Amino acid sequence: MRLESFVSNNWQTGTGEGRSLVNPVSGETIAMADCTGIDFAKTTAYAHSVGVAELVKLSFAQRGELLKSIAGVLQDNREKYGEIARTNSGNTQMDAAVDIDGGIGTLKYYSRLAKQLGDATRLIEDERDQLARDPVFFAQHVWSTRPGIAFQINAYNFPSWGMWEKFSIALLAGVPSIIKPATATALLSHEMTRDVVAANVLPDGVLSLVCGSGNALLEHVAPMDSVAFTGSSDTGQLIAGQMASRAVGARLNIEADSVNATIIGPDVKPGTDLFDIAVREVGKALQVKAGQLCTNIRRVFVHSDNMAAFSEALAARVAKMTVGDPADEATRVGPLVNLTQRRDAEEKIAILMQECRQIAQAPLGEQAEASAFVAPIVLQCTDLASAHHVHETEVFGPCATLMAYDSVDRAASLANASGGALAISLFSNDDSVQDGVASAVLPWHGRLMLVDDTIGKAHTGHAIVMPQCVHGGPGRAGGGEELGGLRGLRFHMQRSAVQGCPAMLDRLSAHAAPARL
C-alpha cells in the first residue's frame, strides 16, 4: 500500500520510493509513504484562497457543527482504526482507545464549546478602558481570525489525537489546516482523513494531509500562518531555526520532549489508599502505550522512609506485566513503534544505567530481531548528588527511575532539574506539602496534578491530556501551549486594541461573543 497526500482537494501520490511503515511485532512493511514531487506552493495557495474563504463565512457554531460531523464519521469507522493502531503502532486495545477515542472526544469537546459562542465570528473582551478625560474615547480588545493556514507537524505516538487536537482548535478559530503526520505511524491519520474526505463533511481546502517527509513544506509559510510542531527537542530546534531564518513572522508553537516527574509525599505511607493509588499510577506509566507518551512519568521521587516499600510494590506490579503481541488479549504492554525507537530507548536506558541500578523488569521472552519490544523497567538512581542524566534523558518507552529524597524542598528542586516539563503530579494529603510543592514547581511545568484522598481514584491520570486544560510546558518542553478550552484560540486569532467612540465599539460587539482568552 502507498499512502497518498490530500492536497488542493485531490489525493496525490509521491513520485519517490518513500519510507516504510512497519508492523512493530513482525517487522513486516505494511505501507510506504512519500510526497516527492507534490507541489507545496500550489497546496498552500489552495488552502489560503479556498479554505480561508470557506471558513470565514462560518460562525463559531457552524464550525462546531463541522467538528461534530467529523467526530461522527470517525465514530462510524472506529473498529477499523483499532486494527490499524495495532498493526502500525503496536497498540493494545487500551492504547488505541487513548489515541482514537481521545481524538474523537477532543473533536466533540470543541464542537460543544463552539455552540456556546453561537453565531459570532469574533471574540470581544468585555471591559472597556476610558482613554480620555471625558467619556467619549474608549479602548476595547477584540479577537479576530488570522487569515492564514495552520501547518501542523505531529509526532509518531498519537496519529489520531495529535492530529485532531490541533485541527479542532484551528477549525474553531476559522483556520484551515495542513497536517503532516509522523511517517512511522501515518496510516491511521491517512485512513481517518480518507473517511472524512469520502463523507464530504468539510468545505474544500479546510483539511490537507501530507504523508511523507514534507521537509520542504515550511518553505511556504506566510506571515498570517502558524506552525504547530510536536516531536523531539532536536527537530523542534531545527524547525525553530528554519522559521527564524525565514523571518516571515508566522507564529510557532513547539511541543517537545519532557522528563516529567511525580512526587510521592512523605505522608503517603505503605498500607494507605493513596500509596496504592500512586503505585498504580507509576505502573500505568510503564504500561500504557509502552511508555510512549510525552507527558509520561519518567522520574519518581519517594521519601527515603517509604522507598523500600514503594519499590517493592512497584516491582511486584511490573513482574505481572504481560508484554507481547497486542493481538493477544492478555497483552498489557505492546512493542515500541519500530526498531529505531527500540534502539533509541535501549541506548537511553544504558545512559541512565551510568547513574542507576535496576530494581525490576517485566518478563520478556525471546524476541525476533525485527520486533520492537522493550520490557518495562524500573531503575533507582544511586547517586542523586551528582546525577544529571536522570533529569536530562528522556527514554521514550517503558522506563521509570526512582529517586529517594529526605526533604520535600529537595524533591521539588530536583523535579525542576529537567529544565521545564509538560506535567508533574503530587500524591499527598498534607496541605503544607501540597502548597510548598505547588509554589516550587509551577513555573517549571505546564500542568500539575495533585492527588489526595478527596480525589482518590477519580483523577484522569498523570499522562492524560484533557482538552479543558492547557497542554505544553516551559523550557526544554518547547515553551508551547495548546488546548485549554477557548485559550487554544489565541494561537490562531489576533487580539487588537480598538480605540474609538462607544457607538462604534457597540457595533463591533454586536458580531462578537464575549470571551477572555
Ligand code: NAP
Ligand atoms: P521527531 O522525530 O522529532 O518527529 C516529529 C515530526 O517532525 C514528524 O512528523 C517528522 O516527520 C517531522 N520532521 C522531522 N524533521 C523535519 C523537518 N526537517 N521539517 C519538518 N518536519 C520534520 O519526533 P517523533 O519521533 O515523531 O516523536 C517522539 C518525540 O516527540 C518524543 O521525544 C516525545 O517526547 C515528543 N512528543 C512530545 C509531545 C508534546 O505534546 N510535547 C507529544 C508527543 C510526543 P517524519 O516522521 O516524516 O520524519
